[in-house]
Structures are given as C-alpha cells and as structure tokens.
Amino acid sequence: xxxxxxxxxxxxxxxxxxxxxxxxxxxxxxxxxxxxxxxxxxxxxxxxxxxxxxxxxxxxxxxxxxxxxxxxxxxxxxxxxxxxxxxxxxxxxxxxxxxxxxxxxxxxxxxxxxxxxxxxxxxxxxxxxxxxxxxxxxxxxxxxxxxxxxxxxxxxxxxxxxxxxxxxxxxxxxxxxxxxxxxxxxxxxxxxxxxxxxxxxxxxxxxxxxxxxxxxxxxxxxxxxxxxxxxxxxxxxxxxxxxxxxxxxxxxxxxxxxxxxxxxxxxxxxxxxxxxxxxxxxxxxxxxxxxxxxxxxxxxxxxxxxxxxxxxxxxxxxxxxxxxxxxxxxxxxxxxxxxxxxxxxxxxxxxx
Ligand code: NAP
Ligand code: ZN
Numbered sequence: 001x002x003x004x005x006x007x008x009x010x011x012x013x014x015x016x017x018x019x020x021x022x023x024x025x026x027x028x029x030x031x032x033x034x035x036x037x038x039x040x041x042x043x044x045x046x047x048x049x050x051x052x053x054x055x056x057x058x059x060x061x062x063x064x065x066x067x068x069x070x071x072x073x074x075x076x077x078x079x080x081x082x083x084x085x086x087x088x089x090x091x092x093x094x095x096x097x098x099x100x101x102x103x104x105x106x107x108x109x110x111x112x113x114x115x116x117x118x119x120x121x122x123x124x125x126x127x128x129x130x131x132x133x134x135x136x137x138x139x140x141x142x143x144x145x146x147x148x149x150x151x152x153x154x155x156x157x158x159x160x161x162x163x164x165x166x167x168x169x170x171x172x173x174x175x176x177x178x179x180x181x182x183x184x185x186x187x188x189x190x191x192x193x194x195x196x197x198x199x200x201x202x203x204x205x206x207x208x209x210x211x212x213x214x215x216x217x218x219x220x221x222x223x224x225x226x227x228x229x230x231x232x233x234x235x236x237x238x239x240x241x242x243x244x245x246x247x248x249x250x251x252x253x254x255x256x257x258x259x260x261x262x263x264x265x266x267x268x269x270x271x272x273x274x275x276x277x278x279x280x281x282x283x284x285x286x287x288x289x290x291x292x293x294x295x296x297x298x299x300x301x302x303x304x305x306x307x308x309x310x311x312x313x314x315x316x317x318x319x320x321x322x323x324x325x326x327x328x329x330x331x332x333x334x335x336x337x338x339x340x341x342x343x344x345x346x347x348x349x350x351x352x
Contacts, residue, residue: 006023006134006135007135009134009350010023010059010063010130013059015051017328018063018328018331020324021060025134025137028075028138029075030075030077030078032074033075034073034074034137034138035070035087035136036070036072036135037068039153039156039347040066041066041160041162041188041319042064042188042330044189044271046118047331047334049063050331054273065117065132066161067132068087068156068160069087071087075141081146088144088145088159089144092115093140094114094123095108095110096111099112108299118132133324133345134350135351148310150311151310151316156310159306159315163310165270165297166183166190166270167298168297168302169243169270170200171305172295173268175243177201178202180203180241182204183247184248185248185271186206186213186216187247187339187341192317194221195220195315196315197245198220198221199309199315205223206224206225207226209229211227220318234256239260241265246268246269251274254267258280258281258285261284261290266290266292266293267291268293269292269293269294317342319343320344321343322346
C-alpha cells in the first residue's frame, strides 16, 4: 500500500523523552478521510502509554487521541464530510462493525477488539497505529466526527476523549435535572465531567485533594467542593450522591467515596485501571444497593451527540496551549496535577 511520510513526536521506549520522528500514513482509500491536524489534546492516557504504565506499549509510541483538524483529502465513497471541513478524531479508529456492541453503536466494547488511535493493531499497514502528535492522520470516515463551527477549535480537542469519557457514563446513568453528581479529581476528565453534568442540569460536587482548585471548580459549575483528605468534609456528604465519576489516575481507596453514595447510587471508575487496594468493603454496597462500575470512552454516535450538545451549550475545555517541543515538560506537570485543565498542542509548532 502507498504511504506518505509525516512528522510526528513519539517515545522510543518507556524511559525515553518524546522526540521528533517520521511515521507513515496510508494512502487515502475509498472510505478514508485525511486530516491535517491543527490541535491535539494531551490526555493522561498518553503519558500512561508512553511510559508503559499499563504494559503492552508498542514502540515507537506516538500518542494523541484528542485530534481536531481540517480535511485535506477524502476517498471517492466518503459522504459524511468533504475537503475543507473541520473534523475530529478521538480514541477509536476501527472496530469490526458486525458484533453486537458495534451494531449498538458501542464500538469501544467491540467483542473482536477495537482499534485505538494509537498503540492499536494497524490492520492495513501492519505494526501499530500512531496518534495525533503528528502532522496528518488518515481515518475511515465512520470514526471521524463533525466539529461544531461555533466553538474554539483548540478547546474542542479535549472533548474527543475527556469529554466523551465523562459524557458516556452521565448519559448511561441518566443524569439530568434533579440528579446529584460528584466528580473525583479536577483534571482533564474531571473538569469536563463538572461542565457536562452541570450542562445536563445536575447539581455537581467536586471531590479534590487540592484546596487551590475550589474557586475554579465553582467557576466551572460545581455547586460544592469537598476536600477529600478532610474527614469532616467527607462525613458531611455521607449518603448524598446518585452518581460519582472517579477520574483519579492512580490506585486509591474508593471506600470513602462509596459512603457518600445515596441508596442505589453508583460510583463509576474511569481513571485508575487495575486491582483495588484496599479491597472494596461490600457491606455498604449490600446495605444500600450501591453499585461500582467502570466505563470506557464512548461510541462514535454518542461522541457526535456530545459534540453537538457542546456546540448548543457552548461547552469547551479549559486549556493551556503548548508547543509540540514542550510535551515532556507538560507530562511532568501533569504528574504533579499542575494542569488547568488540559494541555493542547498547537500542531503548527511541529512544522516550524
Ligand atoms: P489528569 O488531568 O492528570 O487529572 C487527574 C486528576 O486526578 C488530578 O488533577 C487530581 O485532581 C486527581 N489525582 C491525581 N492523582 C491523584 C491521587 N493519587 N489521588 C487522588 N487524586 C488524584 O488526568 P486525566 O487526563 O483527567 O485522566 C485521568 C485518568 O483517566 C487517567 O488514568 C487516564 O488514563 C484515564 N482515562 C480513562 C479513560 C476511559 O475511557 N475510562 C479515558 C481517558 C482517560 P485533584 O488535584 O483535584 O485532586
Ligand atoms: Zn484520553
């Protein structure tokens, strides 16, 4: 298959800084769309992948799954979008399209394995997929999203992962007017969860370790902020919430959050991936018919629904724009929770 070489930024191994390198993009086939990447958000998953926190990273690793850009080429059978349109690509670039999950617009739960925008199996070129820290990407039109034209494009990029990952559980658990929602952690995902839950009409509380974020959280729409390391503040919200979205990226004790769920409430883990420590105490789960759940990004139709909702309600991410060359510094700041509230790479810096 014909390919074009493009500039990208990636890690050669788990201990290496990200550096400029060249990758190949496939030639545009009938159903493909080629996008010149204008902005790419920086998700904590990018860092987990570059540093092999979850195991299984394939190198070189080129992260980036919060992509927005302009369409430069389309295949002959593409109907969704045209050359010159704005477009977005999130975490997914492929799935089987025939299994039950795919047929139900839940490509992220594809039983034959979905293809991640990076570090997924590249079925056409062989090897693995490369993400949005690059000049261009070529994606099947099914996985390309329409971007609302009224929003700031750089601030839209994080909606493609942070937005959909928090929107999907909010919708699945039917959050709306009258719902009491709490969000754990005010980072990329957390600040979108606050904005989206508020946009859906819920009363939102933020759990944070960081008193400096209290005012920001309120400005973003939180009705209340609970400092999670303060036992009195935690006790004051016992039995309060219908739904908690926990975005913390590291292992942590979820038992104190379970105590703040109302009967029949659910805590959805979207951040930390792995076994819990300490163990989950089942007593409050049984006594209060409480649930613990997980949730993975969102399907393509749901991502479009979220983008359209954001367009209608003027919701975007709070961002700090960086140059591609500053990505390693950005990762270090992310590890210190020093991001307000999403880094977005201006991809023009890669061309300079
Ligand atoms: P982020 O911007 O770094 O935000 C994480 C926030 O969690 C921090 O700002 C901090 O908020 C809090 N936090 C960090 N370390 C903590 C600790 N040890 N204990 C308690 N709180 C802590 O990260 P992100 O991009 O939002 O991503 C969050 C996690 O979600 C990552 O693990 C990422 O891989 C994962 N993720 C999952 C999905 C999915 O589909 N499920 C999709 C995308 C990302 P405070 O300062 O307010 O405490
Ligand atoms: Zn992500």
